[in-house]
């Protein structure tokens with residue numbers, strides 16, 4: 001197994017219009033993304049076969065991508081179908097490197113491996129466009145690795161210091177969690193969660209009852225945080241962390257919620273709050289990356305970091321060409337304080 005086997009988001013479906021070409025980087029590979037005549041997404045290596053200009057700087061006309069330099073035109077299969085300097089006749093069977101694409105839940109995905117050793121499918125986004133639910137979608141770039149981003153998104157101990165007041169306050173309240181690693185997934189189930197939810201506690205959990213809170217990691221790059229505070233108080237924060245280069249990760253975040261009659265009205269507030277929280281995380285992860293770039297990555301773990309140890313074991317297995325679903329199943333009970 002390798003990271004290239006999986007499907008990675010490269011665009012929101014709505015971003016990719018009939019006239020758009022997008023430049024993307026996934027696992028170091030440069031891509032030019034556009035739609036063919038049938039409206040299907042196409043991903044070509046972002047390099048013209050002629051004199052190697054970048055196709056992503058070109059233009060799309062009637063489902064064909066035209067290079068910005070001498071105007072060679074490529075169709076959705078990557079074939080060169082017109083060479084202007086030769087009377088628009090194709091010259092030989094030139095074909096650009098083309099990657100598999102698909103579209104699901106309003107996202108365009110690319111898979112880099114041409115012969116995937118494993119059967120991978122795009123992650124189904126929880127309750128996307130389901131009745132009674134609404135999704136706010138946000139895209140942000142982090143200067144850090146996918147592993148460190150994913151760990152941050154399911155890390156409670158940082159919330160009181162990185163998001164003071166807004167999300168949590170340092171109260172040194174005991175929390176209990178059960179962390180399980182199984183089949184390429186990590187699941188953390190929390191207990192004793194009640195009121196320490198920051199500014200919006202009065203709205204999120206007016207009765208102050210126990211909160212059902214589960215954090216999940218799905219190999220290789222998806223995290224999903226689930227809060228259930230009773231009927232019409234449910235929320236999923238699902239993030240797909242896309243590896244661009246070693247120090248750069250593009251993160252697509254869906255905040256999908258069901259707040260009953262407030263669901264639609266709450267959208268602007270949910271967007272504003274989520275983006276503000278994410279900006280705080282971007283700053284925190286930039287600091288971490290600076291120190292790692294200078295001194296290397298050497299983590300000191302405590303029991304509260306069990307979730308990270310499991311996530312790292314899964315991503316390290318893939319990096320080593322192994323199948324993390326073969327790792328032994330493990331379940332650990334941990335007490336920690338927030």
Ligand code: FES
Nearest residue numbers: 048050051067070
């Ligand atoms: S470099 Fe693309 S057409 Fe010449």
Ligand SMILES: [Fe+2]
Nearest residue numbers: 152159162281
């Ligand atoms: Fe955070």
